[in-house]
Amino acid sequence: MPSDKTAPWTIESVLRWASDDFLAKGIDSPRLDAELLLAHALNTTRMQLILDAKKPLLPGELGRFRALVKRRRAREPVAYLRGEREFFGRSFAVDARVLVPRPDTECLVTVALTRTRHCSMSMRALDACTGSGCVAITLAKERLTSHADATDVSPDALAVAQHNALRLGAYNVAFYEADLFPPHGHAYDIVVSNPPYIASSEIDTLMPEVSRFEPRIALDGGPDGLSFVRRLLEGGRSVLSQEGVLAIEVGDGQAPQVAALFEQNGYRDVECARDYGGIERVVSGVWYTPTK
Template sequence: MKLKEILDKTTAFFKDKKIETARLDAELLLAHGLKLERIQLYLKFDQPMKDDELVILRELVRRRASGEPVAYILGYRDFFKYRFEVSPAVLIPRPETEHIIEEVLSWNSDKEASLGFMDLGCGSGCIGLTLLKEYPQAKLLAVDLSEKALEVASKNAEALGVADRVKFLHADAAQEDVLMSTYMGFVGKNKVDALVSNPPYIAHQDNQVEENVKKFEPNSALYADDNGLALLKSWSRIYGNHLSPSGLMLMEMGMSQGAAMKEHFNSLKIFNEINVVKDLASHDRVIRGVTHG
């Protein structure tokens, strides 16, 4: 059986399984299994498949057909301009989270600024570590309650060459004194220039969450009390007072949480600017606040 035939059959099989990105997933998995770049598949369409290669490919296809996300099968996901290792210990980075990066870049265009970042619930590290790549003089405190998530993030920091500029802290983000003393000790500042976070923000009763997200991704990184708003509100309340003058707070949120979070940010009385950043589908995605200068 030749490569093109395997690719076509896999694509058809995925379509039967109602996988929306059937062709893309098939290409990614075949390229991964054969240790090729995707573009190389098209140069080897007439190449016969060996039995041992077919065994590997069948297992990859079986895993995808069961609903397992492609990123977990491949072991990585590209985010912004960089590649991040992922595992079931961390949420898979999503394109809409890149709005946080874009907002930071818009807020401070000086790439040589010695900024101090804090990333709450850092997971794979995709947000905070991307910011370190974009700002080569910056330092970061990255916090997560999951030791396994921090292991993944630490590997990503090493792979990206920024490990010397990040401090990983295994802690509950509600431990204000612990976080701030660690931040001040590592970053060398007593104020946070920009706080970023993609916290758990899904309501426990939300029935619109995809089955495979619930099945494969870490529930502790998905759900929060108070209709999903609990950590968004408590973390912003705690750390808003630790922001620098004209400091920035960016938190990803659910598509219907913009009004509630804008009202909450207003109630904190620390922000000069407050706005809801929409994603490409025009859904509420990030709450943004800039403190008084």
């Protein structure tokens, strides 16, 4: 509350109140979250909030912001409250039907673009476990003459992904409701995946934003978290072209074991790439079809 109880709420005072409240609730980035939510409630930018710091809020604006603060206090992710999240410089629509795209997953896109330079004009890609479509759509937008297939078992997630492809004008992506691999798909130059990779028993120990709000089907990677990784390594061998690349996002600490699984499954030139935080995040390898 402003110290003078009769003073109107201004942008500055309401931001201070909300960020103190978020801090007390143990939220990681209290000031940033307060700014993002206020900018959303006022349909403006964070920069404009700074410029208009002394401006009083209208009753309707205050009401909208209070409603968002209440939901954030209950640990609903900011991205769901705003209905969007930036990924690789583009805005993706998100809601509770899909995992919130993470900055770490940009590493998967970078690895895919780097390891397919030789076929950049004609690349055929598969994004297995597409969720919001952020990876498939980014590849398609970065490589306009390529084609990407994208799969998910969740029709809800596919609806969000298709909406994102339309709003971002990615016309070279096709979506399929399928268990990892589309029925007809083969001869991909690259298969990328950010599969569910949390061990089932760990999900309830994650921060509430994740464990309570993100779809469990997007998180649960089976008893050791690697069930999907094993299936991707095995299935990748039949859908990759000669010298096609498989690139998989993994959890913190999983990379050495996953790299060993790549080798055991016959992939070569296995590499681990680090995310912005220096964690080994993406394991990739090349499939050479054995000669008869």
